[in-house]
Structures are given as C-alpha cells and as structure tokens.
Amino acid sequence: MAEAASRITAEIDFDQQGRQAGYLRAPLSRNTSGWGVIEIPIVVVKNGSGPTLLFTGGIHGDEYEPQIAVSELARTLDPATVQGRVIMLPAVNIPAVMNDTRLSPVDDRDMNRCFPGDPRGTFSEMVAHYLDAVILPMVDASVDLHTAGHSSDAALSTNMHYIADPDGMARTLAAAEAFGAPYNVVFSGVDEGATLTSSVERRGILSLGTEVGGWGRVNIEGVRIARRGLRRFLNFMEVTETGLEEDDDPKTRHMQVSDRANYSFAPAAGLFEPCNLAGDTVRSGDPAGYLHFVEDVDHEPIKVTYKRDGVLWMSAGPGRVARGDTVAVVMNEYTGGRL
Numbered sequence: 001m002a003e004a005a006s007r008i009t010a011e012i013d014f015d016q017q018g019r020q021a022g023y024l025r026a027p028l029s030r031n032t033s034g035w036g037v038i039e040i041p042i043v044v045v046k047n048g049s050g051p052t053l054l055f056t057g058g059i060h061g062d063e064y065e066p067q068i069a070v071s072e073l074a075r076t077l078d079p080a081t082v083q084g085r086v087i088m089l090p091a092v093n094i095p096a097v098m099n100d101t102r103l104s105p106v107d108d109r110d111m112n113r114c115f116p117g118d119p120r121g122t123f124s125e126m127v128a129h130y131l132d133a134v135i136l137p138m139v140d141a142s143v144d145l146h147t148a149g150h151s152s153d154a155a156l157s158t159n160m161h162y163i164a165d166p167d168g169m170a171r172t173l174a175a176a177e178a179f180g181a182p183y184n185v186v187f188s189g190v191d192e193g194a195t196l197t198s199s200v201e202r203r204g205i206l207s208l209g210t211e212v213g214g215w216g217r218v219n220i221e222g223v224r225i226a227r228r229g230l231r232r233f234l235n236f237m238e239v240t241e242t243g244l245e246e247d248d249d250p251k252t253r254h255m256q257v258s259d260r261a262n263y264s265f266a267p268a269a270g271l272f273e274p275c276n277l278a279g280d281t282v283r284s285g286d287p288a289g290y291l292h293f294v295e296d297v298d299h300e301p302i303k304v305t306y307k308r309d310g311v312l313w314m315s316a317g318p319g320r321v322a323r324g325d326t327v328a329v330v331m332n333e334y335t336g337g338r339l
C-alpha cells in the first residue's frame with residue numbers, strides 16, 4: 001500500500017480467482033455512530049491472466065445510466081468468460097448516489113475534483129485517494145462513466161484527453177471506436193487537474209470517459225450505449241471474447257473541444273431557455289439560449305451566443321443558472337492535431 005495508508009478497508013481480495021462481491025468500508029464518524037462506516041459496492045471478477053480493467057459509475061450521484069450499466073455488468077459478468085481482472089464500482093460516491101446529487105452530502109464535495117485525494121481528508125478525498133493509491137496501480141485500462149447530470153444534456157459520447165504519445169493516442173482513439181458511442185470527444189476541460197481521469201492519465205493507464213445522458217433523467221439510448229460499450233470494451237481489451245449482436249457495428253465520429261471558445265457561460269443568474277438540443281448543428285453568433293428575468297417586469301432577456309460553429313455537445317436545461325455556469329459546449333470535427 002502507498003506511503004500514507006488508506007483508512008478504507010476492502011473485504012475482497014483483489015488477487016483471488018473467481019467472482020467476489022462486497023464493499024469497501026470507509027470510516028465516517030457521525031452523530032448516530034462514532035465508529036460508523038460507509039459501504040461502497042465493489043465487484044471483482046478475475047480469471048486466468050490478462051489485463052485489469054476498472055469500470056466506475058456514480059462518482060456523481062445524479063448520473064444514472066453509468067450506475068445502471070456498471071451494476072448490471074457486475075451482476076452478470078461470468079468469470080469463466082474472463083481472461084484477466086475486472087474491477088467494477090457502480091456507485092463510487094454512494095452518499096451522493098443515495099442523495100441523488102452531484103456532490104456528496106457528507107462533505108459537500110465533488111469527488112471528481114478531489115483526486116489524487118488525501119487518506120486523512122474528507123470522505124470524498126479519502127475515497128479518491130483509495131482509488132488513486134490502491135486501485136489504480138493494479139489497472140491497465142479505465143472507463144469512468146458519467147452523464148451531464150442535472151445541469152445539462154449531452155450528445156451521447158465517450159471522451160478522452162489529447163495524449164502526446166502517438167501510440168497512446170492511437171490506442172485510446174481505437175478504444176473509443178470499440179466502445180461505440182455516436183461521438184468521441186477529444187477535449188480540453190475547464191477544470192481537469194483533480195479528476196479521476198487526470199489520476200488515471202498520470203499513471204499512463206488507458207483512459208476513457210463517457211457522457212451518456214443528462215437533464216436529470218435516465219436516457220434510454222444512453223443506457224443501451226453504456227451497456228453495449230462496456231461489453232465491447234471488454235472484447236477490445238481481449239479480456240472477453242463474447243459474441244455481440246449481429247447488427248452491432250456502431251460508428252463513432254471523432255470530435256474535439258479545443259479551448260474555451262467552445263464553451264458559452266451565463267453572464268448573469270437567471271432562468272435559461274436553451275435554443276438547441278444536444279447533437280444539433282450550430283453556428284457561431286447564433287443564440288445558445290436566452291436568460292430570462294421573470295421576477296422583473298419589462299426586463300429584456302439576455303441572449304447568450306455560441307462562439308464557434310460545430311455540433312452541440314452539451315446543452316444546459318436546469319432552468320435556473322448562476323452567473324458563470326456553462327450553458328453550452330460546442331464540439332468540432334477532430335483534426336488530429338495537438339490540443
């Protein structure tokens with residue numbers, strides 16, 4: 001184990017052959033119990049020799065499709081079909097999952113802004129540290145599944161960062177095509193230094209993210225793509241050789257989000273009316289939406305525009321937004337260049 005020992009205990013043995021289902025136990029002192037724990041579901045399936053894959057859902061509690069897809073695979077993956085090891089955590093931030101919120105109600109933190117974490121920190125920091133220091137050293141490839149949560153809707157997609165090493169870049173693009181979402185977005189994020197993805201990449205591990213829904217509901221097609229994508233990714237990594245449906249030949253369009261000009265932010269707090277759906281073709285200067293001030297008679301709405309031509313990756317739709325919230329993200333065809 002790493003220099004500073006984790007306070008989290010695992011009741012499963014990561015080196016044991018076969019299927020193990022259980023919990024990670026993170027200590028949490030609370031009013032009802034000074035020695036209480038929080039139990040995080042984990043399933044490990046190991047057989048023979050081969051790569052170790054990590055599938056995570058529920059790092060944000062209000063993103064449902066990943067939780068459904070990862071927990072279904074965790075229930076059904078047959079060890080006899082596996083060569084290697086698959087570590088599945090369908091509800092990493094279990095307090096946020098049960099609270100149906102992006103942030104953890106335990107410490108009011110976004111776990112995906114806590115990496116590489118701190119074993120002596122808050123609940124979210126402690127779990128982030130466990131993933132970074134205990135789990136990731138075992139892992140060869142990671143798929144961290146997300147949606148746009150309540151704040152936006154997303155064109156159904158995998159995503160990845162630009163990787164300087166050409167072999168790593170080519171392999172990750174191939175992995176995204178294997179996953180088979182309609183889009184794969186090579187992107188430059190607004191705040192990426194403290195995400196699970198950043199920890200995975202620092203260790204040179206193959207990394208994919210997803211955005212398979214949003215707007216605070218379960219996207220039926222998003223669940224289907226996540227479910228199929230995980231199975232196809234297992235085959236891509238040669239951990240399984242499972243037969244897939246005959247008509248199953250998805251085409252993935254590689255896109256990029258290169259800088260802040262792909263983003264539109266709300267210039268004020270208000271009630272946001274979006275003008276397009278995720279996946280729509282949009283043009284620079286067109287309205288992304290209108291901010292309404294219904295509390296104020298005769299207050300003209302503010303038009304928020306797109307800064308680039310492209311395809312709408314994320315479209316806000318929570319109703320009320322705060323000043324500085326992202327209300328639209330546009331993606332462009334991937335040019336193959338450095339981002």
Ligand SMILES: [Zn+2]
Nearest residue numbers: 060063146147
């Ligand atoms: Zn998320």
